[in-house]
Amino acid sequence: MEKVFNKKPIFKDYTKISKKADFMLNIIMILCTIACVLPLLIVFSTSITDEKTVTLYGYSLLPRKISFEAYKYIFKDIMVVLRAYGVTLFVTIVGSLMSISIIAMYAYPISRKDFKYRNIFTFMVFLTMLFNGGLVPWYMVYVNVLHIQDTIFALILPYLMTPLYVLIMRTFFITSIPDSIIEAARIDGAGEFQTFIRIVLPLAKPVLATIGLFNVLTYWNDWYAPLLFITDEKLFNLQYIMFRVDKAILYLSNNASSINNATQIMANLPSQTARMAMAMIAIGPIVFAYPFFQKYFVEGLTIGSIKG
Template sequence: MSTNSHEAAGRVNESQSYNYSNKISTGSNVALNVMFWLISLACLFPLLLVVSVSFTDERSIVEFGYNIIPKDFTLYAYEYLFKDAEKIVRGYGISILVTVIGTVISLIVTSLFAYPISRKDMPYRNFLAFFVFFTMLFHGGLVPWYLTYSAAGLKDTLAALIIPLLVAPFNIIIMRIFFMNTIPDSLIESAKIDGAGEFRIYARIILPLSLPVMATIGLFQTLAYWNDWYTSMVFINDDKLVSLQYLMYKVITQIQYLNSGMVDASVAGGELAKVPTETVRMAMAIIGIGPIIFVYPFLQKYFVKGLTVGAVKG
């Protein structure tokens, strides 16, 4: 008994020493916190600089360069942009509407495609998965892409801003891998034994268990729709249907044209000298980035989990 008790005590001591050795010391904890605070500030600094420059006078930027604290505070860049506030408000509405509708439909379509090809009992699932992968390598080209949507009658419609970005092959692959590594086959078989059909399994079991990957893909699609300006330039001729990003693109293009020297100063008058360049760019960045800043915190925990779950199998 004495020998066994000594061996048990030795194992307990070894376990305690192992636990103590894995604990982070106070100094290391403080150093890690300081390092992450510095990294956070380094990431936040460019955003603060953009905000500061947008409130700085254009002549002050030319003379002193960028500063985190405005030397000559002014709202002229925002006043210049909001001279036609109706267009900006309408552009905001179009972008928000397209982003919300497009993201929701995209999640439904992507999951409806990714879930069947993740099932081992799905016929031709490997061929369909290869078909998705093939579209990532080869593209039909700009002209066929334009002719296809134009022939479908999508020009000057909101559908032209939604459908071209509706499905991304990369998102389908991510979601398929998530389903394969996370949803056990036994769970689906149990649901079938209980009498559940495929659509009921998809709606009641698969989707509730897929919140991390749905939030991750949703964030990808939200950013894609919100930052898209190219489809507005190609398919939209009606100024009432252009997105906010394309509207900002047109403003910056007009400013560059006015400052290119191709416009006669006598024709443009005194307004040419008052056109802001750097400050209005920063103001447009602040106006365009606003909604995304408010969306990301709500999806952050799902976003991190969606990228890590299934990466390491137990």
């Protein structure tokens, strides 16, 4: 209907902006879009530029002289990158799966109207959004009570239960899973856990996908947990390797005069272009996967009020 309407220019659609206004807005949008991708383009272009050209002319939007030396350099030391990739992948996959299971298993009971203590257990999650002990006691629990510094658990445990996700999932269970289905399963003789796995989870696929993706992003992008808890190089993840390379170069360039063998150390460190190539390697998977996930994120953002 609408399309037919649009084809007849005699009837102007007054619920739309004029062509002229649209043109202006498009120009603004194009400028904003450029501002969003410009830094990424500079980093990308630097990563495929010849090292000497970069030192001479600085970072630029278009590569003056294309060279893939930076990537070759990084992959020469392939074990470091591969190991970091491995740590990131392992933590992302295992962490996200554990997190989504723990969240779902916690959110389900507190969504059940016939579960007497649902309010207390909901409040226990909610309270953590209002008040927390802060960095120092949290750090001490990990280091002095659990002793998990320098273990892979220190990378997984911090993000297992995001309170907001528990509440979002609980709201989804309350609003989208009819009591009658759970009741019917009970009458058919299914146990609680069986009902949860066979009936509730398949119905909750959209919310599981969204929260799962948020978890994947959190684990993939994490550099804070390794900064606090990891000193063992074998457990450095991709983001933290980037964090360290950056700091190491900064330190050396600031103190180059005071360190005798600075030039020698510099030679062993990733150079300007390699540093940017490293950034591309960490961003790459996100940019490629982005078109696929974007839809779920947008749905997730709009999944509705968290109040139950």
